[in-house]
Amino acid sequence: EECWALRRGRVHWVEDSRTGLLCKHLHTPAPGSYICIPMMAQSEALGVLHLAQPVEAPMTEAKQRLAITMAEHIAMALSNLKLHETLRSQSIRDPLTGLFNRRFMEESLELELRRASRSQKPLGVIMVEVDHFHIINEGMGRDAADSVLRDVGDLLQSTIRKEDIACRITAQRFAVILPNGNAEITAHRAENLREMIRNFEMKHRRQPIGRVTVSAGVAVFPDHGRIGEALLRAAEGALNRAKQEGGDRVLVAN
Numbered sequence: 001e002e003c004w005a006l007r008r009g010r011v012h013w014v015e016d017s018r019t020g021l022l023c024k025h026l027h028t029p030a031p032g033s034y035i036c037i038p039m040m041a042q043s044e045a046l047g048v049l050h051l052a053q054p055v056e057a058p059m060t061e062a063k064q065r066l067a068i069t070m071a072e073h074i075a076m077a078l079s080n081l082k083l084h085e086t087l088r089s090q091s092i093r094d095p096l097t098g099l100f101n102r103r104f105m106e107e108s109l110e111l112e113l114r115r116a117s118r119s120q121k122p123l124g125v126i127m128v129e130v131d132h133f134h135i136i137n138e139g140m141g142r143d144a145a146d147s148v149l150r151d152v153g154d155l156l157q158s159t160i161r162k163e164d165i166a167c168r169i170t171a172q173r174f175a176v177i178l179p180n181g182n183a184e185i186t187a188h189r190a191e192n193l194r195e196m197i198r199n200f201e202m203k204h205r206r207q208p209i210g211r212v213t214v215s216a217g218v219a220v221f222p223d224h225g226r227i228g229e230a231l232l233r234a235a236e237g238a239l240n241r242a243k244q245e246g247g248d249r250v251l252v253a254n
Helices: 006-008 059-094 102-119 134-139 142-159 183-199 228-244
Strands: 010-014 034-043 044-054 121-129 165-168 173-179 213-223 250-254
Touching: 006 010, 006 044, 006 183, 010 173, 034 121, 034 228, 044 059, 044 173, 059 121, 059 165, 102 121, 102 165, 102 173, 102 213, 121 134, 121 183, 121 228, 121 250, 134 142, 142 173, 173 183, 183 213, 183 250
Parallel strands: 213 250
Antiparallel strands: 010 034, 034 044, 121 173, 121 213, 165 173
């Protein structure tokens, strides 16, 4: 709304900035002429190219044509970059929850472990699984089960820090990587997540699903493993013990 070129979807040229129809993004325009060119790709506005000319060197038609050509090339480059980022995101994201997928989790875990080893700092892993998921799936249907997974994914995403990595690694199983997370911090974060999910009223098509709970296993580098496979195995072992003890609980690896 601050640029007439974007509002109209076409080039906006002001021959004299003292008298012309000015864009709002020009708070104190210098004397002279200027041109705003919308950068479009597939009918989507990606930005605007703004060029100003002083009074002694006015904007000519040749300069306008060159500017328009430049804007078209920039828009194409931006569109290709956006497409590349979209494809990249699709390759590392779980389509249902929007969390990272297992492949990205495994790659990230190895990277974070190397960092933790170099800095001699801990690294926490939480493995979370929805309790009695098969009952939800079989009793209420696939759509309701998917709704539960999306809610768990959203709650998980809402609790993590910027540097944490949240992933969906199997149908009803999730994992979180916590840089600098020792056993106490990681277990505390897992407990907060468990309580948040337990107290969240999940619905499907506006109908209550009922109380949903999760179990969680916690493992920490270097106490429970120095490589990714060992750390995940330790977290999974703690998770399985939590499920065997009735679920709806957090246990730390032995």
